[in-house]
Amino acid sequence: MRIVVLMKPVPDTAAGGERLTAEMRLDRAAVPAVVNANDEYALEAAIKLTEAGDGEITVLAMAPSNAPETMRKALAMGAHRGVLVTDSSLEGSDTLSTARVLAAALETLEYDLVFAGADTSDGGAGVVGPGVAALLGLPLLSYAAKIEPDETAGQVRVRRISPTGFDVLEAPMPALVVCTQALGEPRYPSLKGIMAARSKEIVTRSLADLDLGGQAVGGAASGTKVLESTPPPPRAATRVVREPADVAADQVVAFLAERRII
Numbered sequence: 001m002r003i004v005v006l007m008k009p010v011p012d013t014a015a016g017g018e019r020l021t022a023e024m025r026l027d028r029a030a031v032p033a034v035v036n037a038n039d040e041y042a043l044e045a046a047i048k049l050t051e052a053g054d055g056e057i058t059v060l061a062m063a064p065s066n067a068p069e070t071m072r073k074a075l076a077m078g079a080h081r082g083v084l085v086t087d088s089s090l091e092g093s094d095t096l097s098t099a100r101v102l103a104a105a106l107e108t109l110e111y112d113l114v115f116a117g118a119d120t121s122d123g124g125a126g127v128v129g130p131g132v133a134a135l136l137g138l139p140l141l142s143y144a145a146k147i148e149p150d151e152t153a154g155q156v157r158v159r160r161i162s163p164t165g166f167d168v169l170e171a172p173m174p175a176l177v178v179c180t181q182a183l184g185e186p187r188y189p190s191l192k193g194i195m196a197a198r199s200k201e202i203v204t205r206s207l208a209d210l211d212l213g214g215q216a217v218g219g220a221a222s223g224t225k226v227l228e229s230t231p232p233p234p235r236a237a238t239r240v241v242r243e244p245a246d247v248a249a250d251q252v253v254a255f256l257a258e259r260r261i262i
Contacts, residue, residue, distance in 0.1 A: 008039060058111070092218060114174065141178070157170045
């Protein structure tokens with residue numbers, strides 16, 4: 001079983017200091033990067049499927065040239081190797097441009113399944129995985145809560161979260177699966193895994209390696225532009241009521257009535 005996990009290094013929001021450039025692009029050099037949290041769920045699902053057999057997990061990322069430092073965590077968790085697509089022309093890529101690059105990189109790899117996280121903490125669009133599937137003509141199985149591949153039959157069955165409960169879907173492999181947190185909490189890298197990750201391979205690819213030009217992808221080809229960014233409004237002070245229940249109830253009702261909530 002060969003699984004490729006799409007992974008994105010994202011700014012560590014806990015570190016603070018995020019800022020935008022004059023072109024309204026996130027200054028990624030100003031903030032340390034971490035593995036996107038939802039991508040860790042996809043990686044955990046891949047590890048569970050391969051750890052009992054002869055499977056191979058490849059982590060694929062499109063990111064700045066310093067991304068290997070972040071990708072090592074994925075290798076320490078259990079991925080076998082990494083592929084990084086990096087090129088200065090990729091700065092400012094939107095979701096479609098990103099999907100085009102990842103799709104081109106996947107065409108150079110052998111795989112049975114591609115796993116993607118539901119979305120990323122820095123963009124939140126949740127469309128790169130489906131975009132890759134569309135570009136490559138792969139079956140798309142989204143919101144997966146359970147994944148059951150059958151290599152003999154060349155099929156994969158997914159239990160998908162739906163508004164009314166669950167759906168069960170089947171598709172031929174290769175296919176792309178969008179993973180959810182229902183698949184299980186990501187493991188912490190062990191000391192043994194961290195040591196082993198140092199010697200695992202991370203292959204770097206440029207746009208030229210993928211036969212892509214800077215006018216076809218990257219900021220120059222992005223159809224969307226960020227025009228403005230504003231911080232969220234500050235939270236109002238919390239009001240704590242420390243009174244007997246009957247008095248507190250009257251105060252809560254009055255508070256809601258003042259704001260015309262009731």
